[in-house]
Amino acid sequence: MDRAAADGEGEPARAPLLACSGLVKRFGDRVAVDGVSFAIAPGETYGLLGPNGAGKTTTIRLVCGLLARDGGEVLLDGRPVDRAHADTRSAIGFVPQEVALYPDLSAAENLRFFGRLYGMGGADLDQRVAEVLDLVDLADRAGDRVDTFSGGMKRRLNIGAGLVHRPRLLVLDEPTVGVDPQSRHAILERVQALGSQGMAVLYTTHYMEEAERICDRVGIVDRGRLVAEGTRRELVAHIAEHDHVKLSATGDLAAFAEACRAAEGVSQVDVGAGEVDVVVDDGRRFLPRVVEVAERCGVAISGIEVTEPDLEAVFLHLTGTALRE
Amino acid sequence: MRPALLIAGKDLRLRFRDRSALVLGFVAPLAIATVMSFAFGGAADFHVTVVVVDRDGGDLAAALTSVLRSDDLQEILTVETADSVAEASRTIDDGDAQAGLVIPEGFTDAVAGPSPKGLEVLTSVDDAIAGQVVRSIASSFTAQLDADRLSVATALAAGAPADDLEALVAAATEERLPVALAEQDTGARPLTALSYYAPGMGIFFLFFAISFTARGWYAEAREGTLERMAAAASTGQILLGKAISVFAYGLASLGTMALVTSVVFGADWGGPLPAATLITAVVLSVVCLTAFVIVVARTERQAEGLSSMLVFGLALLGGNFVVISGAPVLLRRLALITPNGWALRGFVDVSTGPHAMAAVWTPLAGILAFSAVVAAITAALARRMELP
Numbered sequence: 001m002d003r004a005a006a007d008g009e010g011e012p013a014r015a016p017l018l019a020c021s022g023l024v025k026r027f028g029d030r031v032a033v034d035g036v037s038f039a040i041a042p043g044e045t046y047g048l049l050g051p052n053g054a055g056k057t058t059t060i061r062l063v064c065g066l067l068a069r070d071g072g073e074v075l076l077d078g079r080p081v082d083r084a085h086a087d088t089r090s091a092i093g094f095v096p097q098e099v100a101l102y103p104d105l106s107a108a109e110n111l112r113f114f115g116r117l118y119g120m121g122g123a124d125l126d127q128r129v130a131e132v133l134d135l136v137d138l139a140d141r142a143g144d145r146v147d148t149f150s151g152g153m154k155r156r157l158n159i160g161a162g163l164v165h166r167p168r169l170l171v172l173d174e175p176t177v178g179v180d181p182q183s184r185h186a187i188l189e190r191v192q193a194l195g196s197q198g199m200a201v202l203y204t205t206h207y208m209e210e211a212e213r214i215c216d217r218v219g220i221v222d223r224g225r226l227v228a229e230g231t232r233r234e235l236v237a238h239i240a241e242h243d244h245v246k247l248s249a250t251g252d253l254a255a256f257a258e259a260c261r262a263a264e265g266v267s268q269v270d271v272g273a274g275e276v277d278v279v280v281d282d283g284r285r286f287l288p289r290v291v292e293v294a295e296r297c298g299v300a301i302s303g304i305e306v307t308e309p310d311l312e313a314v315f316l317h318l319t320g321t322a323l324r325e
Numbered sequence: 326m327r328p329a330l331l332i333a334g335k336d337l338r339l340r341f342r343d344r345s346a347l348v349l350g351f352v353a354p355l356a357i358a359t360v361m362s363f364a365f366g367g368a369a370d371f372h373v374t375v376v377v378v379d380r381d382g383g384d385l386a387a388a389l390t391s392v393l394r395s396d397d398l399q400e401i402l403t404v405e406t407a408d409s410v411a412e413a414s415r416t417i418d419d420g421d422a423q424a425g426l427v428i429p430e431g432f433t434d435a436v437a438g439p440s441p442k443g444l445e446v447l448t449s450v451d452d453a454i455a456g457q458v459v460r461s462i463a464s465s466f467t468a469q470l471d472a473d474r475l476s477v478a479t480a481l482a483a484g485a486p487a488d489d490l491e492a493l494v495a496a497a498t499e500e501r502l503p504v505a506l507a508e509q510d511t512g513a514r515p516l517t518a519l520s521y522y523a524p525g526m527g528i529f530f531l532f533f534a535i536s537f538t539a540r541g542w543y544a545e546a547r548e549g550t551l552e553r554m555a556a557a558a559s560t561g562q563i564l565l566g567k568a569i570s571v572f573a574y575g576l577a578s579l580g581t582m583a584l585v586t587s588v589v590f591g592a593d594w595g596g597p598l599p600a601a602t603l604i605t606a607v608v609l610s611v612v613c614l615t616a617f618v619i620v621v622a623r624t625e626r627q628a629e630g631l632s633s634m635l636v637f638g639l640a641l642l643g644g645n646f647v648v649i650s651g652a653p654v655l656l657r658r659l660a661l662i663t664p665n666g667w668a669l670r671g672f673v674d675v676s677t678g679p680h681a682m683a684a685v686w687t688p689l690a691g692i693l694a695f696s697a698v699v700a701a702i703t704a705a706l707a708r709r710m711e712l713p
């Protein structure tokens with residue numbers, strides 16, 4: 001993970017595959033996307049995290065050239081992406097939020113159709129369709145009509161349909177909405193695997209946990225604006241919140257608290273009945289020390305819990321509203 | 326071009342897997358043509374006894390009953406009466422009649438109002454054809470009423486003084502019903518009813534392609550497949566693909582209708598070349614109308630509303646339900662703003678004349694002019710179009 005972390009300022013580590021700058025889209029008076037810029041490197045998974053109506057889908061449609069922009073530009077490998085440029089378009093694999101498949105066609109027929117639209121054909125297409133069906137675990141259902149599939153299967157095939165033409169950038173719009181936990185897990189695993197195989201991925205979600213789990217970098221969107229961007233660590237550092245280490249313990253807690261206060265990185269210690277809450281820069285690194293200190297003070301620890309601030313907290317901090325209602 | 330052909334191929338494949346599209350495109354027009362060939366062909370061994378339940382008791386109900394009892398229908402239809410729907414159903418169940426027709430209460434009064442009352446047809450599972458015959462007679466009658474209402478409304482809109490309204494209504498209802506027009510002498514050869522209604526019904530059902538293609542466009546937008554296609558192909562290519570699929574489907578549907586009705590029932594479509602020319606032209610106009618609906622409508626609902634308006638408006642105006650040469654001048658004029666009106670006129674001219682292309686040119690020009698106007702408007706609007 002955190003491949004881009006070393007790079008510091010939230011810029012992709014390598015030359016970007018996709019570079020968007022100053023994207024603007026208006027619907028009448030409403031500005032749905034308001035000056036959004038970001039870049040994605042090959043092999044990088046970039047998440048757009050924001051609540052419903054934030055402008056994620058609109059941003060994605062601008063990236064794929066499906067909507068006319070009111071401002072800004074989208075470059076793929078330095079070349080503009082729009083409806084007129086078939087070559088850049090075909091480097092992008094688009095997975096819409098809906099299950100965008102023909103229910104009356106079979107899984108293979110769906111993949112074949114979308115592959116052909118991108119100019120594929122012959123043995124190459126046959127082989128690729130088989131490959132993709134394998135990848136989304138539907139090889140045994142290749143000839144079955146999509147309307148006989150479960151929700152999770154449709155979702156997987158939906159992703160597969162965006163992969164047939166071997167895009168270099170995969171764009172997924174909330175692919176796990178309305179999916180059962182098991183299918184969601186399967187989808188996230190696959191997206192992660194694609195990223196580690198060198199595919200650039202643009203992933204939108206309003207689930208904080210998903211962004212944290214699979215995205216190398218996250219852009220936080222609110223009301224059409226990209227309000228912050230970076231790795232999870234960077235974003236969390238940005239809001240200057242700290243980790244909490246909560247201990248359940250018995251013994252001389254006052255002395256223990258005093259000893260903790262002296263430790264490096266600790267900014268605050270609160271003592272309650274049988275409980276101590278330590279606020280520290282890096283909770284994980286502090287763990288071995290706290291055990292050591294407890295031993296020294298003759299305090300017996302019966303439970304330890306480390307909580308790190310998450311993207312939810314970042315979002316709340318930046319926008320003043322909760323990510324989810 | 327390749328993406329357009331791929332999209333057309335996909336659409337056609339889906340259409341031929343969709344039972345309702347097959348019914349509308351092939352089964353229904355053929356079934357109705359079959360029924361009409363029985364009804365108008367005077368097949369000696371075909372006979373229906375129909376029980377009429379008159380719950381209206383008005384003039385219009387009497388008119389309908391007398392149509393059913395008319396000499397033209399005597400050979401195929403015997404009319405019985407019943408006092409209640411229950412009694413009629415019993416008669417049908419007992420096998421003493423094959424179909425029933427219920428004239429609802431207020432049928433006569435409703436004809437002057439904004440919404441006509443529908444006739445109910447009682448059918449027997451044992452005799453579906455009899456039910457179809459009665460149904461087609463009933464719908465011809467109501468279509469005729471609608472045409473009358475339309476001609477009256479149009480006359481009023483065109484500035485006919487309201488005093489003339491009653492005279493107009495009277496004139497309109499005195500038109501001959503299509504069922505009374507089994508044979509109409511319009512030239513060298515008699516126009517048989519089947520030779521009129523085979524293209525009439527064929528074109529009417531072809532019009533439904535406008536509706537399901539336009540609705541299909543919005544359904545694809547809703548389901549995201551349109552967006553997915555748009556990620557790979559231009560809007561123009563997608564529209565062209567849809568157009569090609571409507572064109573191919575239309576040719577198949579109307580071509581089948583022409584082939585089957587002429588080979589099996591002896592309908593006269595005017596010979597292969599004139600028929601092919603008119604069929605191609607009218608299918609082209611349907612393609613233009615489909616693109617028009619797609620470009621004008623903003624939602625699936627609007628697409629549905631606009632296309633049904635077009636389907637029924639054009640079919641009524643163009644005379645798909647009534648033999649237009651027996652209609653008042655105004656109606657005949659109105660028919661010539663529609664592509665189907667021109668096509669039907671072409672089919673009449675060519676099937677009653679010497680089967681020559683000479684009879685085709687004027688109707689062909691009319692259809693192409695209509696298509697060109699629709700295409701021009703569509704192209705102008707399409708420029709500003711964004712995907713739904």
Ligand SMILES: Nc1ncnc2c1ncn2[C@@H]1O[C@H](COP(=O)(O)OP(=O)(O)O)[C@@H](O)[C@H]1O
Nearest residue numbers: 027030032050051052053054055056057058059
């Ligand atoms: N076609 C459209 N016409 C008008 N407003 C739109 C359209 N598409 C999106 N919007 C508006 O733009 C804003 C952003 O929407 P969207 O990009 O769908 O958000 P998200 O995907 O983050 O939920 C919303 O306020 C939405 O109502």
Ligand SMILES: [Mg+2]
Nearest residue numbers: 056057097174
């Ligand atoms: Mg969205």
